[in-house]
Amino acid sequence: MLAALALVAFYNVPAWRALARLVPLAGLGDAAFYVSFGVLMWAAFALLLTAVSFRWIFKPVLMLIAIASALAAYFMTDYGVSIDSVMIQNMAETNLAEASALFSPAMLGYLLVLGLLPTALVWRLPVAYARGWKGLAGRAGTVLACAMAGILMLAAFYGVYSPLLRQNRALTNFINPTSYLHALDKYAHQRWGVKETLAVAPIGLDARPGPAWARQPRKSLVVFVVGETARADHFGLNGYARDTTPELRRLGVLNFGRVSSCGTSTAVSVPCMFSGFPRADYSDRKAKTHEGLLDVLQRAGVEVFWRDNNSDCKGACLRVPHDTVDARRNDARCDGETCYDEVMLDGLQQYIDAKQDNVFIVLHSIGSHGPAYYRRYPAAFQKFSPVCRSNQFSQCTHEELINAYDNTIAYTDHFLAQVVALLQRNAAQRDTAMVYVSDHGESLGENGLYLHAAPYAIAPEAQTHVPMVMWLSPEAQRDWGIDRRCLAARGDAPFSHDNVFHTFLGLFDVQTALYRPALDMAAPCRDLPEGPASAVAPSAAPPAPRKS
Incomplete structure (x- = not known):
């Protein structure tokens, strides 16, 4: 829950900025909607992290997310870019010269403050893992509570969320880390998801x-x-x-x-x-x-x-x-x-x-x-x-x-x-x-x-x-x-x-x-x-x- 809260508060400045452009903060009703948006992200992140909260994998996953999300936050904040499968393809198909042109002291700062320091904290923090049915029941309860919280937030402001997410899908490309996780999954499916060998069909045989x-x-x-x-x-x-x-x-x-x-x-x-x-x-x-x-x-x-x-x-x-x-x-x-x-x-x-x-x-x-x-x-x-x-x-x-x-x-x-x-x-x-x-x-x-x-x-x-x-x-x-x-x-x-x-x-x-x-x-x-x-x-x- 703390890790999910940290993602909402420190890694999602670009998402908050994008939201502010779409829904200007003009009154108490807008402020309440902003709170619901934060709770919705918190619930979604906590649900995802709970699914991997098992011994041997939980800490490595948290550390990888911290480092990747720090880099994503840097590029989205400094360059205003959003992350989708095409952006992942660009990263996968670039070369060292192009990639090195993006290195900067600011990127290293993001990597240190939002990546390496949280990684060290996660590594040293003791975690007690509940085992057996008790552990599974606790995780199931957390997942259910997060899902209910998310549904309540969507229901309370459905009139705002429905057109916002339908007409401004790019907002989701700024939400960190789900944006790059979804983009990675989509790119991997496009790149390697088809099991058969991709044959190159000739065209213009009559040329x-x-x-x-x-x-x-x-x-x-x-x-x-x-x-x-x-x-x-x-x-x-x-x-x-x-x-x-x-x-x-x-x-x-x-x-x-x-x-x-x-x-x-x-x-x-x-x-x-x-x-x-x-x-x-x-x-x-x-x-x-x-x-x-x-x-x-x-x-x-x-x-x-x-x-x-x-x-x-x-x-x-x-x-x-x-x-x-x-x-x-x-x-x-x-x-x-x-x-x-x-x-x-x-x-x-x-x-x-x-x-x-x-x-x-x-x-x-x-x-x-x-x-x-x-x-x-x-x-x-x-x-x-x-x-x-x-x-x-x-x-x-x-x-x-x-x-x-x-x-x-x-x-x-x-x-x-x-x-x-x-x-x-x-x-x-x-x-x-x-x-x-x-x-x-x-x-x-x-x-x-x-x-x-x-x-x-x-x-x-x-x-x-x-x-x-x-x-x-x-x-x-x-x-x-x-x-x-x-x-x-x-x-x-x-x-x-x-x-x-x-x-x-x-x-x-x-x-x-x-x-x-x-x-x-x-x-x-x-x-x-x-x-x-x-x-x-x-x-x-x-x-x-x-x-x-």
């Missing part, structure tokens, strides 16, 4: 080069840059007050200002955009049990290559050639844990020169990954000062945080310009193009929320509205039959990660029944008599091009 491919005078070279943690409203191209994208502006890239992500974390968005499943029909299991875009392109004869400067490709590149940037290389652009994104361009020209067919290169960038934004760009790109040079946002002003983040966007602008420069050097031999889209956005303190990975249903637009740009060489526009003015006029059309799969099939003129012209961003602007659309049922006529 083959279309007639336009054969007619093109030169081979194609397309680079797809998968961005990281860039939010659209901090791109100068999208009207941001600061010109964070001057190089892309000078290049005259095609900008798409209304693009939404498939998820709010890399672990969801990256496999989703390559899977071919729309967000509404996507699941982690489907991505892991089906081939994706890279497999289809490779089957059609495209030379596919993935280079990673992030945690990994989340399964999207497992069946194609791929490598990862070595952050331990002797290079001023690397610090032993991460490298600046420009490192990914090293050796790409030699790779291109060795290929005779159409080439598709994916560069998975580190981009604006937080919370250590100041480590994502060279000193020369610190255009906005002063900057937050800490991973503990409470030690920085909001201005310093925004400055550091905007510097990452300015460096991304430069990196993308360097990718275009590489393509321009190859434009005399190949039809070249670059597409960039971020995997998700980022919260920068709005409503007390930082970082990303919020549940999609309640995620702020800052985490789901992502930047997307496209650059096409004049030769590619001519040979692929793309009307640039028409495509530029679509810059305000609503797009999403759902369009990625079909747009690249269209650019490479891959014929397959998987292709959906309605999801190909360039299809209405492509003037080819025969192309990928001929492999499927005829679709409605595309709209007439609008003036730019």
Whole structure:
């Protein structure tokens, strides 16, 4: 009972804050409801702990809960994040460099005060365990009393609890420790709950080069840059007050200002955009049990290559050639844990020169990954000062945080310009193009929320509205039959990660029944008599091009 009370009082500050936002404390009735909420949590925690209050397991469980709950309290309090199964997946699929960026003195303080000290107290505290029927009866009585207390609290304020828990399910993601225990159980069930071996089903077995491919005078070279943690409203191209994208502006890239992500974390968005499943029909299991875009392109004869400067490709590149940037290389652009994104361009020209067919290169960038934004760009790109040079946002002003983040966007602008420069050097031999889209956005303190990975249903637009740009060489526009003015006029059309799969099939003129012209961003602007659309049922006529 004391342990449950401690959890309510000291480990659930984020839950109390979330409750205060939903039910402002304005009178005695609200105060009574707050008391009922505390009693409800206390009863629930005590019931769960009573179920494990047996010799040999009780103290170890309490100590593990103290340490895990201390860490959960830190992240929920300092970053405003809630914990669900997607957050657990992010933790499971991250790497040491990303994880170490989250370490801070404040986290150690939480771990010491709420983790290690209670653990030492539990270890030294003598506990008398009732045995036999007497012990079971005592535990059963406690469980019954806790259940009755919880039911009474719910019944007394049913009119408040019913809409609160029905319409604001995210509140439960802040309740510590049940939030992460439920998330762990859900993730474990998704990851290991199915006993049969997960086979990868092939897709696009009918994929083959279309007639336009054969007619093109030169081979194609397309680079797809998968961005990281860039939010659209901090791109100068999208009207941001600061010109964070001057190089892309000078290049005259095609900008798409209304693009939404498939998820709010890399672990969801990256496999989703390559899977071919729309967000509404996507699941982690489907991505892991089906081939994706890279497999289809490779089957059609495209030379596919993935280079990673992030945690990994989340399964999207497992069946194609791929490598990862070595952050331990002797290079001023690397610090032993991460490298600046420009490192990914090293050796790409030699790779291109060795290929005779159409080439598709994916560069998975580190981009604006937080919370250590100041480590994502060279000193020369610190255009906005002063900057937050800490991973503990409470030690920085909001201005310093925004400055550091905007510097990452300015460096991304430069990196993308360097990718275009590489393509321009190859434009005399190949039809070249670059597409960039971020995997998700980022919260920068709005409503007390930082970082990303919020549940999609309640995620702020800052985490789901992502930047997307496209650059096409004049030769590619001519040979692929793309009307640039028409495509530029679509810059305000609503797009999403759902369009990625079909747009690249269209650019490479891959014929397959998987292709959906309605999801190909360039299809209405492509003037080819025969192309990928001929492999499927005829679709409605595309709209007439609008003036730019």
